[in-house]
Amino acid sequence: MSKETEKQRWQRNFTDLLQELRVAQTGVQILFAFLLTLPFSAGFERTTQFQKDVYIVALLAAAGATAMIISPVAFHRALFRQGRKPELVRFAHRMASGGLALMLISMVSAVLLVTDFVLDRPVAFVLSAITALWFLTFWAVLPFSRRNWGDDDEDDDEDDDRIA
Template identity: 85%
Template sequence: MSKETEKQRLQRNFADLLQELRVAQTGVQILFAFLLTLPFSNGFTQTSDFQKDIYIVALLSAAAATAMIISPVAFHRALFRQGRKPELVRFAHRMASGGLAFMLISMVSAVLLITDFVLDRGLAIVLTVVTALWFLTFWVFLPFARRSWGDPDIEDDDDDPRGTIGD
C-alpha cells in the first residue's frame, strides 16, 4: 500500500469534514426553518416574555450555526486553486466545531421553548437539562473519552484540529 502524501491527507481531511457538515447542515437548516416560521403561527401570541427570549436565543444560535457550518464552502470558493488547503482544513475544523456548539444551544433552547409552552416551567427546565446532558454525552463526553480507542494510526491525524499542520 502506498504512503499518503501531505496533499492527499489534507484533501481527505477536507472531504471528511464536508461529509460531516452535510449531515449537520441538514439538521440545522430544518431547525432554522422551523424557528423562522414559528412567530407566524397562531399560538405564538400566547407565549410569555421568557418564552420569547428563549425563542430569540434559539433563532440566533441556529442562524450562527448555519453560518458557521456553511462557511467552509465559501472559504473554499475564495481559496480555490491557491494551494492553501492547510488553512482551509484548519478553518473548516474550527467552523464545524463552532457550528455544532451553536446547534447544541439552538436545539436545547428550542426544547426549552416548547416544553415551557406545554408543561410546567420546573418540569420544562428538568427536561431541558436532561436533553442538554444527552447531547453533551454523545457530542462531547463520549467522543473525547473514546479518543484513545484502538491502536494509534500514525498516518491518520484526523483528531488533530490543525489538519496535520503545526501552528
C-alpha cells in the first residue's frame, strides 16, 4: 500500500471531520427545533422564572452549537479551490470542538428544564449533573483516555496532533 501524500492526508482529515459533523449536526438541529417550538406549546406559561432562564441558556447554546457545527461548510465555500485545506481542517476542528461543548451545555440545560418542570428541583439538579457526567464520559474522558491505549492507530494520532 502506498503512503498518502500530505495533500491526501488533509483531504482525508477533512472528509472524516465532515462525516463527524453530519452526525452532530443532526442531533443539535433536532434539539434546536424542539427548543424553538417549546414556548408555543401548552403548559409553557406555567414555567417558573428559573425554568425560563434555563430555557434561554439551552436555546442560545443550541443556536451557538448549530452555528459552529455548520460553519465549516461556509468556511469551505469561502476557501474553495484556494489550496488551503490545512487551514480549513484546523478551523473545522476548532468549530466542531466548540460546537460539541455548546451542544453539551444545551442538552444538559434541556434536561434540567424538563426535570425541573416535572420533579423537585434537587432531583432535577442531580439528574442534570448525572447527564453532564454521562456526556463528558463519552465525549471527553473516554476519547482522550483512548489516546494512550496503544500504537495501533499511529497515523490517526499524528493527524490529530496536526489538526489541533
